[in-house]
Amino acid sequence: ENAQLKDIISHAKEYGFVFPSSEIYDGLQAVYDYGQNGVELKNNLKMLWWKCMTQLHQNVVGIDAAIFMHPNTWKASGHVDSFNDPMIDNLDSKKRYRADVLIEEKAAEYEKQGDVEKAQSLLQEMGRLLGAEDLKGVQQLIISENIKCPISGTSNWTEVRQFNLMFSTQVGSVAEDSSTIYLRPETAQGIFVNFLNVQKSGRMKVPFGIAQIGKAFRNEIVARQFIFRMREFEQMEMQFFVRPGTEMEWYQHWRTMRRNWHEALGVPTEKLRFHDHEKLAHYANAAVDIEFEFPFGFKEVEGIHSRTDFDLTQHQNLSRKKQQYFDNDLNEDGKPFGNYVPYVVETSVGADRLFLMTLCNAYQEEEITEGENTKTRTFLKFHPAIAPVKAAVFPLVKKDGLPEKAMQIFNDLKFDFNMIYEERDAIGKRYTRQDLIGTPFCIAVDYETLENDTVTVRERDSREQKRMHISELRQYIGDAVSF
Ligand code: ATP
Numbered sequence: 478e479n480a481q482l483k484d485i486i487s488h489a490k491e492y493g494f495v496f497p498s499s500e501i502y503d504g505l506q507a508v509y510d511y512g513q514n515g516v517e518l519k520n521n522l523k524m525l526w527w528k529c530m531t532q533l534h535q536n537v538v539g540i541d542a543a544i545f546m547h548p549n550t551w552k553a554s555g556h557v558d559s560f561n562d563p564m565i566d567n568l569d570s571k572k573r574y575r576a577d578v579l580i581e582e583k584a585a586e587y588e589k590q591g592d593v594e595k596a597q598s599l600l601q602e603m604g605r606l607l608g609a610e611d612l613k614g615v616q617q618l619i620i621s622e623n624i625k626c627p628i629s630g631t632s633n634w635t636e637v638r639q640f641n642l643m644f645s646t647q648v649g650s651v652a653e654d655s656s657t658i659y660l661r662p663e664t665a666q667g668i669f670v671n672f673l674n675v676q677k678s679g680r681m682k683v684p685f686g687i688a689q690i691g692k693a694f695r696n697e698i699v700a701r702q703f704i705f706r707m708r709e710f711e712q713m714e715m716q717f718f719v720r721p722g723t724e725m726e727w728y729q730h731w732r733t734m735r736r737n738w739h740e741a742l743g744v745p746t747e748k749l750r751f752h753d754h755e756k757l758a759h760y761a762n763a764a765v766d767i768e769f770e771f772p773f774g775f776k777e778v779e780g781i782h783s784r785t786d787f788d789l790t791q792h793q794n795l796s797r798k799k800q801q802y803f804d805n806d807l808n809e810d811g812k813p814f815g816n817y818v819p820y821v822v823e824t825s826v827g828a829d830r831l832f833l834m835t836l837c838n839a840y841q842e843e844e845i846t847e848g849e850n851t852k853t854r855t856f857l858k859f860h861p862a863i864a865p866v867k868a869a870v871f872p873l874v875k876k877d878g879l880p881e882k883a884m885q886i887f888n889d890l891k892f893d894f895n896m897i898y899e900e901r902d903a904i905g906k907r908y909t910r911q912d913l914i915g916t917p918f919c920i921a922v923d924y925e926t927l928e929n930d931t932v933t934v935r936e937r938d939s940r941e942q943k944r945m946h947i948s949e950l951r952q953y954i955g956d957a958v959s960f
Contacts, residue, residue: 546659566635704832712827
């Protein structure tokens with residue numbers, strides 16, 4: 478793991494954003510807990526996504542489906558048979574790897590050396606072999622590319638095998654009638670099986686969308702890069718049901734919308750890129766990833782997929798329940814479009830990956846000079862809309878009625894914003910602590926406040942302070958934190 482990622486991981490732990498799960502027992506691989514600031518940031522991200530999807534689109538509504546689903550769901554969706562990753566073991570280090578990830582890393586190495594062509598042909602070859610389920614070929618590719626185990630440094634590899642990523646468990650009180658069910662590996666299927674429930678109960682007209690935020694579980698082989706790849710994570714997915722033949726327009730639409738959303742959150746455009754899939758999943762006719770430049774390179778944050786009518790048709794076949802929509806709009810011949818199984822364009826983003834992107838993007842170290850001294854200031858430059866704490870209120874000193882006055886301001890604003898009241902330590906230290914968790918505003922109460930009800934407001938990014946009347950605070954903070 479590179480140095481910058483290491484800094485971010487330790488910052489996240491030290492300031493209450495992300496802790497390793499069950500840390501007193503040395504943690505559990507690829508599982509993490511969110512701390513007091515992390516949960517605020519994550520909730521803000523989720524709420525923002527939810528509002529942008531449902532509140533801003535009249536034809537997108539939300540649901541919250543259960544994690545457990547009928548086992549046939551996963552037969553129909555293809556997950557039982559083909560939700561696999563190709564794995565390979567190194568005999569010396571006894572470490573397990575994803576064969577495709579090893580090859581991707583090799584391609585990234587070529588790209589770094591400037592050999593883009595070689596990188597691309599390697600990825601294409603891998604795509605071809607995996608598409609043809611030629612696992613022997615994948616192993617050969619790893620050997621011929623002389624890919625070494627990062628731990629042992631040897632190329633003593635086993636054959637490549639498929640590994641199913643779904644976690645399973647048993648339901649039923651007595652052993653005999655128990656049956657295997659799965660923890661959902663994606664939230665999408667909860668939406669597909671409720672398609673008609675929502676369409677009918679909401680009298681929805683195609684095109685319309687269903688959005689959902691919820692946990693998903695994958696028994697990932699490689700658990701690395703912090704919360705980038707977890708075994709328990711959260712997805713925010715939206716399935717948009719469209720008339721067959723119009724899916725490409727909607728695919729383009731959502732691709733643009735979603736990228737703009739990330740940029741509006743403060744991610745610079747040069748840190749984002751589209752990556753069109755060369756190899757398409759069996760259910761898709763177009764797919765693109767929105768990638769962010771993490772400290773470990775450009776990696777997927779969100780996927781936009783045109784999933785055709787694959788899922789609904791599969792569910793229709795296995796459940797023997799029609800999954801059709803009657804479209805009474807008129808076609809070119811003046812006749813209703815009639816019954817069809819809608820096509821689906823989905824947007825799928827991981828809340829945790831979005832969180833990691835936000836944290837990496839916000840993490841700033843700047844040299845500042847104070848008199849003779851230069852020092853490094855670390856701060857988190859979150860968009861105010863997602864900052865865990867919106868404003869902190871400080872009395873300059875702990876006497877002469879300043880704490881009471883500061884407390885009044887705190888109590889007045891706490892109904893609208895997540896606030897902190899802080900009176901310990903020198904004021905400079907208090908500013909530093911707020912910088913470290915990304916609080917956009919610090920409000921200081923001093924002796925002048927007692928005279929004329931004005932305070933200083935220090936802005937996180939510029940460190941500039943301005944004086945304003947207490948009655949202006951709500952509007953000032955409110956404007957900044959709106960999205
Ligand atoms: P990858 O290729 O990185 O494994 P994927 O293509 O399998 O991802 P999708 O199935 O398209 O991912 O899932 C949609 C989104 O869910 C991803 O863009 C990512 O943000 C998130 N996601 C998927 N797997 C994980 C995971 N193990 N941990 C955290 N987030 C994940």
